[in-house]
Amino acid sequence: MRRNKRPDLSVTLPNRNVALAVPLPLPPLPNSTNISPAKSLSELERVNRIGSGNGGTVYKVIHRPTSRLFALKVIYGNHDENVRRQISREIEILRSVDHPNVMKCHDMFDLSGEVHLLLEFMDKGSLEGAHVCQEPELADLTRQILSGLAYLHGRKIVHRDIKPSNLLINSAKNVKIADFGVSRILAQTMDPCNSSVGTVAYMSPERIDTDQNDGRYDGCAGDIWSLGVSILEFYLGRFPFAVSRDSDLASLLCAIAMSQPPEAPATASEEFRHFISCCLQKDPPKRWSAQQLLQHPFILKSTVRPLPSSSSAPAS
Structure with a gap:
């Protein structure tokens, strides 16, 4: 029997408290050997602006006492004391991260x-717009990204915004x-209504359609999907x-959540085609982990070769 709607019934939505829009408490801070090179902002001289995004601006700066170059990301907005303490706490965790x-x-x-x-300043900028059609070069690039992801995932750190503009290269x-971790922190603290971090174009299907996988979300598997999309784009x-x-948001969402995952073309090697399929599985548990992918034949056959430079501004 079809029930009639009751126009006289309503539900009052709760008021959102901005002060509560912060991550949950973190485990005790690990011992960190990373000592900040600058004691204060006054030791840093801005050279030029090198990028903008995520609510802030990035500058190339020189540390006057040592003449070392760094990137300084300025996040605009007047955060309350609770938010600043939580940001400081999480960034202390990030400072302990040490991987090449x-x-x-x-x-x-x-x-x-x-x-x-x-x-850290990356002088050749991001890989946004890079075209790497030679598989040996692409395999080495992918190996480096996987190595960093395996390290982060091993420390229970999920990136949630893997994309070409967040993959940087230097002269070496x-x-x-x-932009690992920091994006998640700032998105939660700057916008209490924002529970979804990351660029839609690189999001995994289960993040877009939460009915998939019974609403469960594996952040590490989500990173692997984003990696697969990025590598195939390269x-x-x-x-x-x-x-x-x-494209408009609706078209993007439908393409990612409703269509079959993209595949490497038939002209690619069998190893590369299989590697991409291991990343772009619609079912998250079927995606290989970063550690498993490091042992994939496509990665194992790689040799270190020069990577293409990108004219994109450094991102962070």
Whole structure:
């Protein structure tokens, strides 16, 4: 029997408390050997602006006492004391992260409510727009990213925003993962209604359609999906779905959640095609972990070769 709607019934929505929009308490801070190179912001001289995003601006800066170059990310907004303490707490955790394929977060400064993050400077910028069609080069690039992801996942750190603009390269041809953790912190503290971090174009299907996988979300598996989309984009030189990254939101969501996962073309090697399929499984438990992918034949056959430079501005 169909029940009639009761127009006289309503539900009052709860008021959101911005002060509560912070992550849960973290485990005790591990011992960190990372000592900040700058004692204060006054030791840093801004050279030029190198990027913007995530509610802030990134500057190339020089540490005057040592002449070392760094990136300084300035997050605008007047955060209350509880939020600043939580940001400081989580960034202390991030400062303990030490891996050659993860960009270092050296320190945080608080100036008049603005959060300043002192970051490692990557002089060749991001891999946004890079086209890497040679498989040996792509395999080495992928190996470096996987190495950083395996390290983060092993420490229970989920990135949640793997994409080409968050993969940086320097003159030594080292590839590093950027913006891990910090994006999640700031998204939760700056916008209490925002429970979804990450660029939609690289999100896994189960993050878009929460009915998939019975509403359970494995952050590590989500990172692997985003990695697979990014690596396939590098190979093709374009976004691998039938729609553009700049398409309207509805088209993007439908393409990711409703269509079959993209595949590497038949012209690619069998190893590469299988590698991509291991990343882009619709069912999260079927995706390989970062540790497993490091042992994939596509990765094992890689040799270290020069990576293409990118003209994109460094991102963070």
